[in-house]
Amino acid sequence: MHNHACLLFSIQAGGMSDIMARRRTRIKDGDDMTDIGDGTEAEDWMQHKNLVKPEDQLDLNEGQLKEEFTRILTANNPHAPQNIVRYSFKERQYKQTSSVDQLAIHFALDGNMIHKESDEAKRQRARLGIPEAVPSEHAGSEGGEATPAAGAAEGEEQAKEEAAEEAKDGAATPAPGEGESTGSKKLTNQFNYSERASQTYNNPYRERGTATEPPPRATFSGNVTQWDIFDAYQEDFEKQEKSKEKKVVPGRREEEKTRKKLTITETQGEDISRLNKASKIVERMVNQNTFDDIAQDFKYWEDPSDEYRENEGTLLPLWRFTYEKAKKLAVTSLCWNPKYKDLFAVSFGSYDFMKQGNGMILFNSMKNPSFPEFVYETDSGVMCLDLHPEHPYLIAVGFYDGSVGIFNVERKEPVHRCTAKNGKHTDPVWQVRWQADDLENNHNFYSVSSDGRIVHWTIIKNELTYQDVICLTLPDTTAEGPDGTKVNTVGCGTAFDFHRKNDYLFLVGTEEGKIHMCSKAYTSQFLDSVDAHNMAVYKVRWNPYHPNIYVTCSADWTVKIWEMSSKTSIDKSDTSNDANSRKPLFTFDLNNSVGDVAWSPYSSTVFAAVTADGKVFIYDLHINKYEPLCEQMVAQKKKTKLTHIEFNPVYPMVIVGDDRGNVTSLKLSPNLRKMPKEKKGAPPMDPKQKEENEIAKLEKLLSMVREPPVDSVKK
Amino acid sequence: MAETTEEKKVDTSESKRIHTYPLIRHSDMNDEMKTEAMELCVTACEKFSNNNETAARMIKETMDKKFGASWHAVVGEGFGFEITHEVKNLLYMFFGGNMAIIIWKCS
Numbered sequence: 001m002h003n004h005a006c007l008l009f010s011i012q013a014g015g016m017s018d019i020m021a022r023r024r025t026r027i028k029d030g031d032d033m034t035d036i037g038d039g040t041e042a043e044d045w046m047q048h049k050n051l052v053k054p055e056d057q058l059d060l061n062e063g064q065l066k067e068e069f070t071r072i073l074t075a076n077n078p079h080a081p082q083n084i085v086r087y088s089f090k091e092r093q094y095k096q097t098s099s100v101d102q103l104a105i106h107f108a109l110d111g112n113m114i115h116k117e118s119d120e121a122k123r124q125r126a127r128l129g130i131p132e133a134v135p136s137e138h139a140g141s142e143g144g145e146a147t148p149a150a151g152a153a154e155g156e157e158q159a160k161e162e163a164a165e166e167a168k169d170g171a172a173t174p175a176p177g178e179g180e181s182t183g184s185k186k187l188t189n190q191f192n193y194s195e196r197a198s199q200t201y202n203n204p205y206r207e208r209g210t211a212t213e214p215p216p217r218a219t220f221s222g223n224v225t226q227w228d229i230f231d232a233y234q235e236d237f238e239k240q241e242k243s244k245e246k247k248v249v250p251g252r253r254e255e256e257k258t259r260k261k262l263t264i265t266e267t268q269g270e271d272i273s274r275l276n277k278a279s280k281i282v283e284r285m286v287n288q289n290t291f292d293d294i295a296q297d298f299k300y301w302e303d304p305s306d307e308y309r310e311n312e313g314t315l316l317p318l319w320r321f322t323y324e325k326a327k328k329l330a331v332t333s334l335c336w337n338p339k340y341k342d343l344f345a346v347s348f349g350s351y352d353f354m355k356q357g358n359g360m361i362l363f364n365s366m367k368n369p370s371f372p373e374f375v376y377e378t379d380s381g382v383m384c385l386d387l388h389p390e391h392p393y394l395i396a397v398g399f400y401d402g403s404v405g406i407f408n409v410e411r412k413e414p415v416h417r418c419t420a421k422n423g424k425h426t427d428p429v430w431q432v433r434w435q436a437d438d439l440e441n442n443h444n445f446y447s448v449s450s451d452g453r454i455v456h457w458t459i460i461k462n463e464l465t466y467q468d469v470i471c472l473t474l475p476d477t478t479a480e481g482p483d484g485t486k487v488n489t490v491g492c493g494t495a496f497d498f499h500r501k502n503d504y505l506f507l508v509g510t511e512e513g514k515i516h517m518c519s520k521a522y523t524s525q526f527l528d529s530v531d532a533h534n535m536a537v538y539k540v541r542w543n544p545y546h547p548n549i550y551v552t553c554s555a556d557w558t559v560k561i562w563e564m565s566s567k568t569s570i571d572k573s574d575t576s577n578d579a580n581s582r583k584p585l586f587t588f589d590l591n592n593s594v595g596d597v598a599w600s601p602y603s604s605t606v607f608a609a610v611t612a613d614g615k616v617f618i619y620d621l622h623i624n625k626y627e628p629l630c631e632q633m634v635a636q637k638k639k640t641k642l643t644h645i646e647f648n649p650v651y652p653m654v655i656v657g658d659d660r661g662n663v664t665s666l667k668l669s670p671n672l673r674k675m676p677k678e679k680k681g682a683p684p685m686d687p688k689q690k691e692e693n694e695i696a697k698l699e700k701l702l703s704m705v706r707e708p709p710v711d712s713v714k715k
Numbered sequence: 716m717a718e719t720t721e722e723k724k725v726d727t728s729e730s731k732r733i734h735t736y737p738l739i740r741h742s743d744m745n746d747e748m749k750t751e752a753m754e755l756c757v758t759a760c761e762k763f764s765n766n767n768e769t770a771a772r773m774i775k776e777t778m779d780k781k782f783g784a785s786w787h788a789v790v791g792e793g794f795g796f797e798i799t800h801e802v803k804n805l806l807y808m809f810f811g812g813n814m815a816i817i818i819w820k821c822s
Contacts, residue, residue: 217821220741220805221797224815232809233734 077102287368294318298366298653303669311623313630313671315616318653319369321346321663325377326360331657333384333431334646339392341650342366343373346663349381349400351643356381356400361407364663374409381428388434388443396445396457398429404447404457406464416464418457423466425449430494436503446498448508452490454518470523472510491516495540501547509537509552517564530582532560539596545604545694549585549702553594559609560584561621563702585705586625590617596644598654602673604694605701610634610642610656618672621701629672634664734812741807752778752806756816760790767791767814774818785822791815 080102085094114121288295303314329348337343348360359382363374381400388394395407397414402425405417418424427450434445435456444458452472458465472491492511499505504520505527513533516526533554543549548564562584592611600606605621614635617628634656635642644657652668737757742749755777763770771790778786782804789796792813800819807817 215801217799218743218802218805219797219799220807220819221795222741222807222817223795224791224817225793226813229809229813229815230734232740233738233812236738237734 075102076100077104079104283371284367287370291319291369294369298651298667301667303671306669306671309671311627311629311671313618313669315618315630315632315634315654315666315668315672317634318665318667319366321362321364321369321372321665322661323360323362323372323375325375326362326661329357329360329381329661330641330659331643331661331663332359332382333386334644334655334657334663335385335387336646336649336655337363337387337392338389338649340365341648344646344655344663345385345387345395346657347382347385347397348661349383351659359383359399361385361395361397363409366665376407376412376414378414383428384431386432386434386445390437391443394434394443396432396434396447398425398432398447398449400428402426402429402449402451404429404432404445404455404464406459416459416462418464418466422464423455423457423468425451425453425455427451427492431496433496433498435498446496446506448493448496450492450494450511452492454493454496454508456520468523469520470508470518470526472508472516492536494536495538497540497542497550499547500542500544507540507542507550509540511536513537513554513556515540515552515562528565530562532562532584533558538594539598541597541599543604543698544599544601545691546698549604549698551597551599551607553597553609555593557589557592557594557611559588559590559594559597559607559617561586563706585702586621588617588619588628590615593641595642598645598647600647600673601649602652603675604698606672608645608647608654610645612641614638614640614642614658616642616645616654616656616666618668620672620674622697623674625701625705630669634658634666636662735810738809739806740809741805743803743805745803748782748803749806751781752818753808756806756808756818757810760810760814760816764811774816778818778820782820783822786818786820788816788818 077100080100082100084097084100086097087093088095114124297316298318301316303316306313326348330351331346332349332351333347335345337345343363343365346362346364348362350356359378359380361374361376361378361382362372364372378397378399380403382397383400384398386396388396393409395409397405397407399405403418404424405414408415425447429447429449432445432447434443438444438458440460442458442460444456446454446456446469448454454469454472456467456469458467472493473489491514493508494511495509497507499507506518506520508516508518509532510516513531513535515530515532515537517528518526532552533556535555537552537554540550540552543551549561550564551559551561553559562582565582588609590609590611592613592615595610595612597607597609600608603620603622605623607619609617609619611617614633616630616632616634618630619628623629635658637660640662641659642656643659645654647654652673654666654668656664656666658664737753739749739753744752756774759770759773759777763773767790771788774788774790775786778788787798792815794815796817798817798819798821800821804820805817806819807815809815
């Protein structure tokens, strides 16, 4: 220990002196560059040795380090007591014992081996029933350097094993209860060697069986006689003769061939139709997967920002329905299927007088946004359509060429189509509307056209019969023809709507901006007329809840809400005066031509309008009487005009059509369909109660609006 | 009169001539097996036209070789039968105008 420490110190001292010397040389030979280089280099790779030294280490000088300590090991135990006294009975006094026990035990471990000649070993052997060991020759030879006792033990072990093996007749299980020395596992050596294979167990055999089904069998029986054989040949011969005859007549043969072909094509047709259904299912599945996010939005997404905005809402665009062939056509009307709430019909035509061409009717389903369910192509632009409310497979259609038609979804061609000789209009048909079946259960509908006629069409025994209901004559003005004859000018009907409860009552909007209230019963005069707009009226709709309120929209950029006057046709002169002075309850300026307006099905105060600059406006009069809750650009491209809008009767969504053949579905955010709060704990409202509530809600608004104009008139 | 009798004779002889071809009365074999079995029956009956037993033996042994064991064959001019056979392994045919051959498999 001391030596080692001394060595370390000497090394350090040498290093230090070395460095010192080098420094000295550097200072001395400041001019000599090489020398300096050498010195720095040596310094670089020489690492300083910082000795880590315990703080309590003694600091010894050279002399102390070299001092030698001698230690002598003795057999005496220094801790053994030297002064043990024992009482000596012989001398009857205590005497110090001279012998001191110098043995000190530091570690003791009991072995588990016993001497074989010891009593315990003998006893053990007797217990196990092993005969007295006989020392064998090979034990001696093997255990050359081992003690003879160990060799004998080994031999005995071997003998034991052999005996056990013989006893067990080759059974590989080790003898139970063998001595600790053998253990449970046998150790193999050159004298005790057994094949590995013989050490493994023999797997027991097991039987397993199976029975296959016997090949299917059948019985067959008969009798063989010469007569039978003869008859059989005779019959076959006749058959052959017949087939020969057939071959002679070629025409018949061919006929048969064609018949065969027919049957083949028929079966093929069936196959395809069967495939049709499967492919439709697959198409739906693919669409469901591709438009899964939209479907999730449709069902579950509610604009969370609505909670933080009081009176504003948004529209979430969902699916867009396009069809390649309808891309250059404008959407002219939309109609939801009354039975299947995901299905709607779209008619395509053109509003441009110069670009008239073909038309189209498509049925789209929200379940398949990529391709329409049904497609009908027509030779003239379709300007309007209506699905029968009770028989949704019947579609009434008005064409640009003035004719009306009825389609059946199940057939490809129109079921009925009027011609020039049976009452077709002379100008485009702008709206058609089914009516409830008449007393003889005939389907019937109305149409309005620019030629000023409103025609009532009835299907009687597969024939389309017509009856002019009213002609929109302009009472004051007559135009003079070139030859001086006076021709009555007619108003051009553009839109109409039937009263929800009084089904004889209907409103007609005209291109001159007038609204006429008419009755089916009086064909000669109007019940009432209003100069509603400065330009053509595009749509007129009754409120779905309140019986006296209707909304109109027009090309003069406005949407107006009107109340049916209570004093209709009491005094003719009065009403005529009234016509000009009558004012709408509400007027909304939308800054562009308003293509369509629609009341919502869920609230009496909510309506939506679309404009030619691609915007959708949604108003809720209950929340804001002046500004829309939502004004949103929906068209994808600039200059795309929105033409029509329709609310889904069940789901909170609208579909919007534009003049490029697209139909966009939009989801209304929660603010747009806010309902008046129901009283807590009150039972859910039944439909009737709800209707009353809705009417009351609108009535309250109306009472606020009605007063001022009356006052102003009085003043 | 003579003419008519002659015609009749011609007619009958013609019908006899025609009636010697093999005629399958009943079979549920597939077409390939059926034609092979039929040809085998024809050759056997033509070869042993005076000994039905050897013809039947030949048919049976050849069928055993070709289509697996346990075929049975009956060749004769008049007999009755009621047999159980493995389906698709039965052929019942007439040959030569007066012979009936039935072969079936049943193991």
